[in-house]
Amino acid sequence: MRMEEISIVNFKNINEATVEFSPRLNCFIGKNGAGKTNMLDAIYYLSFCKSFFNASDLLNINHEESYFMLNGSYDRLDSSETITCGIQKGQKKQFKRNSKIYKKLQDHIGLLPLVMISPSDVELILGGSDERRKFMDGVISQYNQNYLDDLLKYNRAVVQRNNLLKHFAAEGRFDADLLSIWDDQLVEYGTRIHRERTEFVEKLIPVFQRYYTFISQGNEEVGLVHQSDLYENDFGQLLKDSVMKDRAAQYTTVGVHKDDLLLKLGEFPMKKLGSQGQKKTYLVALKLAQFDFIKEISGIKPILLLDDIFDKLDQHRVEQIVTTVAGEQFGQIFITDTDRSHLDAIIRKLGTDFRIFNVETGKVKPVS
Numbered sequence: 001m002r003m004e005e006i007s008i009v010n011f012k013n014i015n016e017a018t019v020e021f022s023p024r025l026n027c028f029i030g031k032n033g034a035g036k037t038n039m040l041d042a043i044y045y046l047s048f049c050k051s052f053f054n055a056s057d058l059l060n061i062n063h064e065e066s067y068f069m070l071n072g073s074y075d076r077l078d079s080s081e082t083i084t085c086g087i088q089k090g091q092k093k094q095f096k097r098n099s100k101i102y103k104k105l106q107d108h109i110g111l112l113p114l115v116m117i118s119p120s121d122v123e124l125i126l127g128g129s130d131e132r133r134k135f136m137d138g139v140i141s142q143y144n145q146n147y148l149d150d151l152l153k154y155n156r157a158v159v160q161r162n163n164l165l166k167h168f169a170a171e172g173r174f175d176a177d178l179l180s181i182w183d184d185q186l187v188e189y190g191t192r193i194h195r196e197r198t199e200f201v202e203k204l205i206p207v208f209q210r211y212y213t214f215i216s217q218g219n220e221e222v223g224l225v226h227q228s229d230l231y232e233n234d235f236g237q238l239l240k241d242s243v244m245k246d247r248a249a250q251y252t253t254v255g256v257h258k259d260d261l262l263l264k265l266g267e268f269p270m271k272k273l274g275s276q277g278q279k280k281t282y283l284v285a286l287k288l289a290q291f292d293f294i295k296e297i298s299g300i301k302p303i304l305l306l307d308d309i310f311d312k313l314d315q316h317r318v319e320q321i322v323t324t325v326a327g328e329q330f331g332q333i334f335i336t337d338t339d340r341s342h343l344d345a346i347i348r349k350l351g352t353d354f355r356i357f358n359v360e361t362g363k364v365k366p367v368s
């Protein structure tokens with residue numbers, strides 16, 4: 001799959017841009033703060049109906065304006081797709097596929113597979129367990145629409161159950177039957193979520209380790225372990241056994257909303273012992289494994305966005321990454337950098353079609 005063209009109006013610092021892309025490699029070069037990442041984010045937005053960075057849509061509208069528009073043309077499985085998105089202050093977000101408005105944005109997720117590798121991925125290592133659950137959920141929902149549905153229902157049931165626990169505490173009473181209505185829902189959705197996450201992580205691990213070994217040239221061993229209350233226990237029983245604890249805490253203390261991924265360097269946590277370059281390598285390997293995974297399941301090569309990928313990595317690792325993404329298994333790539341030297345190496349290696357764009361204070365111009 002590839003994006004052929006994007007038109008942008010008032011998206012962050014990009015007031016107006018229409019850019020035609022290469023089917024293989026597209027490089028955005030410019031100084032810090034020029035708008036390179038904003039270009040990638042606009043592409044990301046058209047796949048996920050949201051920014052990679054800002055949860056609030058309003059933050060993506062240019063500060064001086066009251067709306068933004070994005071329009072992307074794609075070649076997907078040999079047919080053309082046009083995706084349009086418009087955000088106007090005070091109005092509902094509009095997302096259209098071939099001029100037809102989506103009733104539910106959720107229906108769009110997965111149509112245009114995409115993997116973004118960004119410096120802010122480091123939160124996956126440094127942040128709380130919610131970051132790592134978000135990672136699993138984000139990938140699985142790209143190929144499994146029912147998963148997102150289960151997740152929304154599960155999260156709603158957790159909120160309701162927690163409200164009930166708080167209500168009981170405030171009233172100084174307890175009704176086990178009433179609570180068990182939510183237990184049944186948690187078990188139904190939670191068991192399916194657990195199964196999907198387990199399968200995903202099991203398939204991801206060997207691919208991830210292969211990428212890590214290749215990029216680090218076998219210098220380190222890494223691990224990835226899915227941690228969940230549901231591995232050892234029947235979920236329904238677990239909820240029953242935890243009732244006293246839940247009542248004291250006034251929230252649901254067990255379940256898939258507590259899942260985590262243990263990210264390891266050798267036998268130790270990557271978070272504590274990994275160097276900056278090792279952490280970056282870990283994240284690149286993880287995201288490339290995600291790429292393979294989505295490609296295999298969807299039968300489509302995702303778009304790959306590489307933001308500031310070379311920072312913190314030594315020359316060997318950079319070369320290994322370049323060699324990897326230059327391979328046939330990858331499709332269209334968008335890459336940002338502050339200078340051309342890394343990119344020239346990629347271009348030489350790819351020996352294939354490419355386009356370079358200069359980005360300067362929100363203006364995007366092809367380099368002839």
Ligand SMILES: Nc1ncnc2c1ncn2[C@@H]1O[C@H](COP(=O)(O)OP(=O)(O)OP(=O)(O)O)[C@@H](O)[C@H]1O
Nearest residue numbers: 012013032033034035036037038059060061062063
């Ligand atoms: N809503 C907005 N309206 C106007 N400008 C914005 C908005 N949101 C972000 N910006 C501006 O966009 C610029 C950041 O652009 P971007 O993150 O794309 O830079 P970059 O070229 O990737 O830089 P770096 O090399 O430092 O990563 C900043 O100057 C920021 O102030």
